[in-house]
Amino acid sequence: MTAPAVSPARPAQGAPTQPQPTQAGPPATMDDAVAAYHEYVAERLTELRQHVLALRANVGNGDVDSAMQAWLDAQQAWQSVGAAYGSFGDLGSAIAPGSRGLEGGAANPDFTGLRRIEYGLWHGQGAGELIPVIDKLLADVDALEAKLPETAVAPSDMPLRLHEILEDTQRDHLSGRGDQGSGLALALARADVDATQEVLDMLRGLLDTLKSGFPARLDGELAALAAAIDATQKDGAWTDYAKVALAERQAVNAALGRALESLSLVPPLFSTD
Structure with missing residues (x-):
């Protein structure tokens, strides 16, 4: 399988969508900066969920190339969360883990989320193996969105x-x-x-x-x-x-x-x- 073609001139395909500014200038205090960042994170998680839904549809339809692109869009949306993801605890680890350090590597049932889906897509796994992983990812994203108001990034x-x-x-x-x-x-x-x-x-x-x-x-x-x-x-x-x-x-x-x-x-x- 080859990596999806992504044009640098097409942000929706190649880079996270940039949010529209909501204020005239930068936050004036650290509390303002944290509040603005929480709003930004909520927007990125909404984008993430949309990309995961597209990923599920593409996997279900057997459209591997589109599924790979949807995975990239989802993973980039997660990367764009940036400074907040260290505050998400177990949910963050479930959404975007790595298999390193897990006994059995990619075969370990504790290996879930975006990186597990990456492994499956680029190793020829189909809907039967990947849809349950995607459904769990959607549930974890929903849980994180619900928990977000009480998940604080410390100033x-x-x-x-x-x-x-x-x-x-x-x-x-x-x-x-x-x-x-x-x-x-x-x-x-x-x-x-x-x-x-x-x-x-x-x-x-x-x-x-x-x-x-x-x-x-x-x-x-x-x-x-x-x-x-x-x-x-x-x-x-x-x-x-x-x-x-x-x-x-x-x-x-x-x-x-x-x-x-x-x-x-x-x-x-x-x-x-």
């Missing part, structure tokens, strides 16, 4: 998570650790860049007060990383990261390294210790 966590999103990109996606057969690490990394930008936008005013001009510097570095990732696409299709030309991989790694180095400076700026 102190927001600056930390701004850095951690791309740390996860480096550790889980570009290392190949999280991949279950799709080879779409770069597509997921691209969604992580968008998620990082969202958190930055919500912290922008506060961060600029602490270090004038720093958000603009981060904007530039995130834009450079996004461009390096987008440049790896061939004819509108994502390429398996392991098969990307060395020079292009080096460009992605260099841009990621620069962004991570700068983002690591953010949490200490907000520290009150």
